[in-house]
Amino acid sequence: MLLVPVAVAVGTGVLQIRGYVVRADSYASIGKLVTLRSALTPLVAAVQDERAHQADRVDGASPEANAFHERGAVTTRAFELVRGLAEDPGTPVGEVASARFAEVTTQVNALPQLRQSIDAGSDVSVSVIAYTTVLRSMLDFDQALVNEFGDATLASTGGALHNLQMAGEQLSLQHAVLLAGVSRGRVLDSEATMLDQSQLRYLDRVADFAALATSGQRDLRTQTVNGRDVLDRDRMVRDALTTVATADDPDPPALATKVSIGDWETASHATDTLVNKVLVSLEGELADTVATLQDETSDQAGLISMVLLASLLAAVGVGVVFGNNMIRSLLTLRRTALHVAQHQLPELVADLREEGASEVVIEPVAVHTTEEFGQLARAFDAVHQQAVGSAVEQARLRGGLRNTFVNLSRRSQGLVERQLRLMEELERKEENPQQLANLFKLDHLATRMRRNNENLMVLSGTDVTRRFSKPIPLGDVLRAAASEIEHYQRVVVQTTPQVEVVGYAASDLVRLIAELLDNATAFSPPRSHVVIVGRPRNGGGVVIDVIDEGVGMAPPELEAANVRLRSVDTDELPASRQMGHFVIARLAARHQVEVTLVDQGPHRDGLRAVVGVPPELIRQPSATAPTVVDALPSPAARRAQAVPSARPRPGATPAPGNDGEWSSFRGKAVDDDDPSAATRAVWFKGKLPTGEAPRHRLDDAADPAAPRTNGVKPDPTPEPDSEVDLPKRRPRGNLVAGRPDPGGAAPARRDPNATRGFLSNYQTGIRQGVRDSGDHRPAQENP
Known part of the structure; x- marks a missing residue:
């Protein structure tokens, strides 16, 4: 009110x-x-005095030098003095006045030259x-x-003062001419x-x-500029005009008989002194008027301020006295x-998320009156109770859904694990290359299903069972991550820092x-590569691109995606296209990992995902560090080995998405830093790395024209590779070239593809035996 x-x-x-x-x-x-303007009056008087002094001479003669120069x-x-005031930044000289002052400056600057001509005896009238x-x-x-005086009273007085100044100038001019x-x-x-x-101008x-x-002011001028000297001056001007020869009077009297110089x-x-006296009086009156108006205006502003302050204090007092009882309940x-x-509702919702649903009793508002404010307090209590009940109900529903998802995920996870073990057993026993490729x-596919189940558990807020107990090399983590996706053949793992990821975070970083x-392979061309590279991070840790x-x-869309990657709130089910972003956000929040999507710029297609791993999750490698290949199940380990570790060579074409999943083994899925992997590549490329001697070198000089593969003479009639480039077992195909056939047959030349299949099966069997024995399991998953 x-x-x-x-x-x-x-x-x-x-x-x-403000107006005052x-x-x-x-x-x-x-x-x-x-x-x-007051400083201008002495300047005008000084110039008038200088003009009158130089007029008291005859043409061709110069005035008395000392007195003339002193007046100058x-x-x-x-x-x-006038220029200092006019050029002062605080003096509000307008545009017109500034232009007039510039003319004054020009005229005054020409006075020294005029004085020199007068000293030389210039014509008096010209001077x-x-x-x-x-x-x-x-x-x-x-x-x-005067025109810049905004107030009417000041402008009127200033105009009168200016006219009196102009009248005085006419008197001074008459003084000089007649002199x-x-x-x-x-x-x-x-x-x-x-x-x-x-x-005439004077009048x-x-x-x-x-x-x-x-x-x-008129009375002041009339009473001041009066007397015998003023009358004598006017008479002498009239008498001087009668001494000028005219047509009617060609022989006038001499000037000396009418006017004496004294x-x-x-x-x-005397007349000039009286006029200057009036000028000084009017200038003082003008200055006093300005000061009075300024003081009155300031006083009025102060008076209104005091009245306004008193009104505000009175209003505040009335509001405090009469409104205290009314607003106390409302403030409460x-x-x-x-x-x-x-505070209460957010804390309650957080507790319900962590501890589950329970009955909550609210405290009523401390307003116990029966008027409108008390009724409003009871209404708010009802709203508060309803909000709490809704939060409890949602917590129960959310907890039930989470438990359902976790239960279904664990059931499905157990079935997938059993399926993986069964397929691994079938792979070891299968000898048909086509069937082995299908297995x-x-x-x-089962591995990817397992990852989807784990993602569901992550969204449900439950830890995943697959975890490592010891640090894992960063390169193995990246290759293991690539083995978890559908188009792993298109992933290029470049050189990474020689560091390890702590075991409790390695599995989450893989996911x-x-x-x-x-996402990168799903939204990029089928024949393009996805490059993953690690580099040191400023301040510790590593950055994965x-x-x-x-x-x-x-x-x-990029901004919205980055917001999702930083959000860990999964109360609302995300859209299917955005499910991966929420999984990434949950996994990153567990270990303070920073994930950001960055545009490649206007000249490059695609995106760059920057993953900042904090230094707490990184450690220097140990001499006996396990690898993720040993820790993962054997199918994932084989795929991890199959992921390229460097960019493809120029001219290489990535395998399409629907090719065989082992197509990356065609001579390019080899880690250049792994000598054993380089040796394995011999069986795909047909040659050893530069500087390394072949392991099974036979006598090639026997048949120089025969084709050779890694120093081993091939079978004269080798069978072509299958569609997926997997080896086929051949009867007696496991004999090394040059070794006698037990049956007396001619020596057989070993097919490199057959040898590759044999070594692969042999390696798989060794791994399975080590796992079954329970020994040397440095990076096994926690049960």
Whole structure:
């Protein structure tokens, strides 16, 4: 009830105070202009005195040097004072006044040259006209200053003052002209014309002064500029004009008989003194008026401020006295509502998420009155109880769904694990290459199903059972992640730092990288590569980059994706296309891993996923560090070995997504840093690495024309490779070339593909035996 009138009163008062303050500032500015105009009066008087002094001579003669130069110095000092005030940044000189002052400066700067010509004996009339021109520019500047007075009273007084200044200038001009005529002994026609016109201007300026001046100012001028000297001066001007020859009077009397130089000097100086006295009085009156207006305006602003402050205090007092009882209950209700909304409900929801649903009893609002505020408090209690009940119900529903998902996921996980073990057993016993390739495909599908089950458990907030107990090399982690996706053949694992990932975080990092690789391969061309590379991180840790050449994302979509990657709130089920982002966010939040999607720029397609692994999860490798290949089940281990560790050589074409899953073994799925892997590559490429001797070198000199593969002579009639490039067993195909056949047959040449199949089966059997024996299991998964 008090807010609206108080606001109106305050707004009106502030506007009035602001108006008075602005007016006070304007009066202060006008005061500076008045000060500048007052400084201009001595400058005008100095120039007039200099003009009159040089007129007291005959043509061709120079004035008395010391007195003339002394008057010039007075003029110079007076101009410096005026220029300092005019150029002061605090003086509000307008555009017109600035232009007029520039003209004054130009005229004053020309005075030294004029004085030199006078010292050389220049014509007196010419010098008088030159000084008159300088004085006219100063009086124009005075008029411009008066025009900038914004107040009507000040403008009227300033105009009257200017007209009186112009009238004084006409008197000074008459003084100089007649003084030159008396010194010469006669008045020239041009000088007579100047006297006549000057008298007319004088009378006009006096009339203009009377029109603008107040009655007191007119009386002051009439009473001051009066007396015998003023009358004698006017008479001598009229007498001097009668000495000029005309057509009616070609022989006028001599000037000396009418005007004496002593009487003229006395009367002129007396009249000038009286006019200057009026000028000084009006200037003082103008300055006092400006100061008075400024003080009155400031006082009015202060008075309104005090009234406004008193009104505010009274309003506050009324509000405190009469509104205290009314708003106490409302403040209590408001405080309680904010506390419930900001603290109680969020803490309750968090507790329900962690501890499960339970009955919650709320505390009622501490307002026990029966009027409207008490009724509002009871209504809020009902709303609070309903909100708590909804939170409990949602917690129960969420807990039931989570338990259901976890139960189904664990059941499915057990079936997938059994399926993997069964397929691994079938792989060891299968000798048909085509069937073995199909088993590998089923094995890989089951592995992906296992990852999906684990993702469901991650979203449900449950830890995954597959974990490592010892540190795993970073390169093995990246290759294991690549083996978890469908198009693992397209993944290129580049050189990574020689560091290890702690065991409790390695499995989660494998799943996180696998989700990124899955997205990268799904949204990039089928024949493109997805590059994954690790590099040291500033301040410790490592940075893993997953780079694809896909369609990329628009800036809004990229920003939304990064928000999802930083969010761990999975209360709402995400869309199927975004499920992987929430899984990544949950896994990253467990270990403070930073995941960000970055656009490759306008000149490159695809995205770059930057994974920042903190230094707490990284350690230097040990001499007996296990590898993730040994820790994962054998199908995943074989796929981890099959992932390329460097970019493909120029000209290599990535295998399409529907090729055989072991197509990456065609001579390019070899880790260049692994000597044993390089040796295995011999069986695909037909040659050993440079500088390494063949392991099964026979005598090749027997048949120089025969084809050779790794130093071993091939079978004269080798069977072509199958569609998936897997070996086929051949009767007696396991004999080394050059070894006698037990049956007396000719020596057989071993097929490299057959040897590869034999070694692969042999390696698988050794691993299975080690696992079954229970020994040497440094990186096995926790049960």
